[in-house]
Amino acid sequence: MADEKQTLQALLQNDTFTGRHIGPTQGEQLAMLEAQGFKTLEEMTDQTVPAVIRSMALAMEKGQSEDQALNSLRHLATQNKVNKSYIGMGYYNTRIPNVILRNLLENPGWYTAYTPYQPEIAQGRLEALLNFQQMVMDLTGMEVANASLLDEATAAAEAMALCRRSSRSKSNRFFVADDVHPQTLDVIKTRAEYLDIELVIGNPITELESQEVFGVQLQYPGTYGDIKEIEAIISTARAQKKMIAVATDLMALVLLKSPGAMGADIVLGSSQRFGVPMGFGGPHAAFFATSAKLKRSIPGRIIGVSIDSRGNQALRMAMQTREQHIRREKATSNICTAQALLANIASFYAVYHGPEGLKAIAERIHRLTTILEKSLTDTGFCCNESYFDTLTIKVGSQQQAIYQRALAHHCNLRLIGNDRLGISLDETSTPEDIIELFDIFLGKGKALDVSFIDERITAGEETGIKHSQRRTDPVLTHPTFNRYHSETEMMRYLKRLENKDYSLVHGMIPLGSCTMKLNAAAEMIPVTWPEFANIHPYAPRDQVQGYMTMIQQLQADLETITGYDRVSMQPNSGASGEYAGLLAIRKYQESIGEGHRHICLIPSSAHGTNPASAVMAGMKVVIVECDEHGNVNVEDLRSKAEEHCTDLSALMVTYPSTHGVYEEAIKTICATVHKYGGQVYMDGANMNALVGVAKPGEIGSDVSHLNLHKTFAIPHGGGGPGMGPIGVKRHLAPFLPNHQVSPVYQDEGIGAVSAAPFGSASILPITWLYIKMLGHEGLTRSTEVAILNANYMAEKLADHYPVLYRGQNNRVAHECIIDIRPIKESSGITEEDIAKRLMDYGFHAPTMSFPVAGTLMIEPTESESKVEIDRFIDALIAIREEIRKVEKGEWPADQNPLKLAPHTMEDLVDPEWNRPYSREEAVFPSDTCRTAKFWPATNRIDNVYGDRNFVCSCPDIESYREG
Incomplete structure (x- = not known):
């Protein structure tokens, strides 16, 4: 009888939104736990997350069903008054056009794609963005x-x-x-x-x-x-x-x-x-x-025209792409994202009307x-x-x-x-x-x-x-x-064009630090409701009571989740959030007579946007070293904080670390910075490993930005939109962004960091629904399963690829880094070769060479099922066996499926195939590829050619290959 009751509870759990959002069933979770030597998620979490940062259960409501949450939001939407707007001012x-509404804006094939850093499987949206550039060039002259x-x-x-x-x-x-x-x-x-x-x-x-x-x-x-x-x-x-x-x-x-x-x-x-x-x-x-x-x-970002290995035209992001990650504090801008989904809508609007x-x-x-x-x-x-x-x-x-x-x-x-x-x-x-x-x-x-x-x-x-x-x-x-x-x-x-793009409709996108989780259909529905979509940002406040209530409720939920005292919704990207957070620190320090403080300590492992944002805020960057385990070197931090104590303004630190581990010394790190007069900015990129188990505001940080397009389910849109609201402790609250045209606060705040007072407000219902449908239990369970999936993957891959960093009890957080450098040394195969070969197996690549060159950073998220995770693990293991053939000399170092990946339909029909592996090995390396093959649109693209022969306009139409 007890077993029947447990089975019924499991079935009911899997039928809630939490059960729909979280990929592994309860049975699969138990199997994954058992493979790691645990009996429960709670036991695994206790062994992974340092006790020193653990927080109490979230004081929030239970999760609502999809119908309940949508009905609640519909009630709020009716409180907005959609007047005919003649306000203008750029809005x-x-x-x-309905054909664009249905086939693009409301289509997960377009809105769940990632930024096109892997251009061979992103040719569709790259072409649409190239059209956008051509449209702009034509009209602006x-x-x-x-x-x-x-x-x-x-x-x-x-x-x-x-x-x-x-x-x-x-x-x-x-x-x-x-x-x-x-x-x-x-x-x-x-x-x-x-x-x-x-x-x-x-x-x-x-x-x-x-x-x-x-x-x-x-x-x-x-x-x-x-x-x-x-x-x-x-x-x-x-x-x-x-x-x-x-x-x-x-x-x-x-x-x-x-x-x-x-x-x-x-x-x-x-x-x-x-x-x-x-x-x-x-x-x-x-x-x-x-x-x-x-x-x-x-x-x-600029989309440029290049060629692939067969000499065919191909598109890619050109020149200064990810400049801030390469040049860091010497970057000319901290911009890390765009508005790709919206740019594509605009470009197709021009295409459709002509x-x-x-x-x-x-x-x-x-x-x-x-x-x-x-x-x-x-x-x-x-x-x-x-x-x-x-x-x-x-x-x-x-x-x-x-x-x-x-x-x-x-x-x-x-x-x-x-x-x-x-x-x-x-x-x-x-x-x-x-x-x-x-x-x-x-x-x-x-x-x-x-x-x-x-x-x-x-x-x-x-x-x-x-x-x-x-x-x-x-x-x-x-x-x-x-x-x-x-x-x-x-x-x-x-x-x-959609058919040329890999998105979450095809399979897992296991990018570390980017958190490509489910963007549930229920969360996306309200985005196009007229009561949210058709309102001017400067409409009178009495016409937007539904919006204001929703925003206030979302702010309150995010405050509960993060442990901060106030949240600003204005920054409309993660980098914008970083900038706004640093401005809050600087303005606070000025208010207490310490405006001379300008030194910003940043760990060597940090996102490149961190030093770029610091420079934009008028700071001088001082790098703090990391130890051999990927943690911040506490002694180096203490030494540099003491050295710069007179001028120390802030530390920017990511937690869990950019290396994918929970640093046990994080409270000591925060206390050290405070001791020498600085403030702690905690990058919220990895908040998906904290929700419900720890709170940045209780760990010791003063301000964080939150990537709503990562942790809180707003889709990436093929390279944007995003949202980067910031949470602050009470002493920084008077220094959040205000707005001259439509004030957010009456008697406090600093200048605006975005054109609209609440940033990209029409996508906030996505996060509102995500939180309301998961509730306190679902939010916590999502974090626990994200940790479970990452550690399961790390354990399964450890015998084949070195896992670079681990935290306490040999555990990782919500992502893991596998080291490809020993493989490159023994075979000449690089992380890029593995990334391109994964396309042949039907996967998007993990994050390449960040935060460590020559590595792959993998994040499965909580939304992927055990079946999909196992399929990805099997693909990486199979690729490792292919590499062994190169190591043994069975395949030449320059003529093997990895060096020549990805493989296309053109390879399949090539009448002059003379490679030392078969066409079948090239395009159908696994059984699942036969049942659900995703074909890369181009062979490997020549990046150097594209930068040396810079073209960012549409080529002649004859050069486009349809199919």
């Missing part, structure tokens, strides 16, 4: 574009830093036009402070020429709608050798003369209105384009704006004479009355000063909307004849764009933008 209502940045405001901050690096001027002053979006200015101010840049804000037409500055930031069109004659401004600036950055709008550039044609050095902005919902602020893909001379300094479709949309927006402007002007209102889609109307004392009438009509206008109102139209605007807006401004007493004004425009009456400002050059001429305009063709194009 617009938009229509995502620039020679080089990257594959997206986080948002327009942070892109502008990056532009300022790039101007500083590239300018020959000795000045430390940067000119910002007074019509730049206010949220952009907010972020620029934050960034400038610790880069020792003085900002000059003014009218570039009248003030720029007399200013000694190294660079200029313009907005085109300006935040109030005006289209300034920026060509003259750029000409003046160039004559004085000032660098010029222009923030702009892609939809406006369909009609307007491009900044590139007028001599700009950098052009940036947001691609949000190309089919991406406003989402209360994000995620959205910023674009960033430069002249060719800046191509090796451009921040972020140049003619985009022009029709842009002309329609502008025509409706012109009708509204003329109707208001005819009735006595004063508007800006030049515009694309935005009008600023002087209304004097009527401001509040008109604004309130708009609210009564469920419309949001932009309040400007105390006597003006702003209106921005978009692709969803209709003639009926224009009539409604006319009624709002004049009341019901006077009717508007739209057709009469439309006839005046047709007859040649001038609009808000002068003929001299109109674009005359063709754009989007590449065949890709002129072929896929029917839904059938578009659907097939999307599917064809």
Whole structure:
């Protein structure tokens, strides 16, 4: 009877969300425990996690079912009021084509993929990102574009830093036009402070020429709608050798003369209105384009064209990819991610509509704006004479009355000063909307004849764009933008690219430190609910009560999980979170008279973003050595903390360590830093090994960022989006990021680090649901099973590959590092060869050569079943046997399945196959490959060729191979 009861409990457990999220069944967990000499998960956890850091059980509710949690979130969503937004400021209502909505945004084949560091199995999204770059280059008139940045405001901050690096001027002053979006200015101010840049804000037409500055930031069109004659401004600036950055709008550039044609050095902005919902602020893909001379300094990722081992065209990330991991404190930026999923949506929006479709949309927006402007002007209102889609109307004392009438009509206008109102139209605007807006401004007493004004425009009456400002050059001429305009063709194009990409729909992605866990369908559903998707980030707070309640509940849950006193949701990437955390430390130290502290201690094993973020925060990096076990060398730490005690600002430490172990001395490490006056920043990259078993805020750290796209189930999206909120102890709470346009706090906080007050708010429901459905038991169990899976894998592989680092009781945390260097010494086979050969077995590679060169870091996560983990273990063991054939001379060192991996369909049909192994050994190395074969789209790609022959634009369509 007892056995039957236990069986029933096991069945019920496996039917909860926890049972669905966690891969191994209870029976499989017992088998994996037994293989390691344990009887229970609790016993294994006690042997793995140091007692000194263990925390009490999470004081949270039990997990809800999917239906319960979704119903709770639906109730919150109904508390949001979706008004028609005319606020603008870089955020617009938009229509995502349904073929893109269903086949991309709501498709796990696209949103569960990892960053394309393994390009042979990422050709689909690489092509989509290359399309994005081509679209941006065409519309901006620039020679080089990257594959997206986080948002327009942070892109502008990056532009300022790039101007500083590239300018020959000795000045430390940067000119910002007074019509730049206010949220952009907010972020620029934050960034400038610790880069020792003085900002000059003014009218570039009248003030720029007399200013000694190294660079200029313009907005085109300006935040109030005006289209300034920026060509003259750029000409003046160039004559004085000032660098010029222009923030702009892609939809406006369909009609307007491009900044590139007028001599700009950098052009940036947001691609949000190309089919991406406003989402209360994000995620959205910023674009960033430069002249060719800046191509090796451009921040972020660039997709480049190269060739594979057969000489066929192939795509890859080029040049400065992962720059911060290579150059560390000498990196020019801390950017480690992008907004790939959103950039892909924008690129497909352009592909689907094509140049003619985009022009029709842009002309329609502008025509409706012109009708509204003329109707208001005819009735006595004063508007800006030049515009694309935005009008600023002087209304004097009527401001509040008109604004309130708009609210009564469920419309949001932009309040400007105390006597003006702003209106921005978009692709969803209709003639009926224009009539409604006319009624709002004049009341019901006077009717508007739209057709009469439309006839005046047709007859040649001038609009808000002068003929001299109109674009005359063709754009989007590449065949890709002129072929896929029917839904059938578009659907097939999307599917064809998806088929070239490896994602979680195919199998495990065992990347150490990247935590590629399940992104449950239930968690993803609310992202496209209108109540979350269609809200402007600066909508009045009384219209977003559901959002605010959800965010507050999420903050409270994260505070409980981490042991911190307050959480900020603003940083929209892990690197942005690092930066915000360091700013909080610096501002706190300034507040207590210790602003001179600027030394940041960082272990040699740290993520490369750590030193890059420290430099951005105005710190000097001092490296702390690690011992032979991969732990921080406590004596070296103490010595350097003591040496720099007068100026010690912070320690940045990852826990569990970047080497994948729980360092037992972590409390001593934190105490040592505090003893010498510093603060402890704990990198949250490995939080998946802490939730429910330990809390950073109780270990001794003062601040951490949390990768919601790792530990808390937001999908990676093929290279973004991400979220990096920070948690802080009470003394740092007054120094969290605030926001000038939409304040988060009343009387405290520092400048903004992101364009929107709550970062990429529309993906926060994913983490909210993840936490609510797992509850305190499920969150803890997830961590325990993540540890179980990693240790099971380490034990099974240990006889075949050395496991580099282990902690107490010979255990690893949630990931393990296997050492390939002895294999390279004996056979010439490298970690890259193994990574490429794993593709033939149907797997994505683990993390290569990080944090130790010549290694593979493996993280199975809690979501993978024992069957899948065993399949991966079997593949690595089989590869080890293949390596033995090389070691024994049975296969030549340069002609073997590892050196020539991955193998493609072209290899299968090669009529001149002359290799010392069979085609079958090449493409079907295991039985599972026969039943579920994933075919790499290209053979091994030549990285050196791609960097030496840099091309970041779309090649001729004939060079694309379909299939």
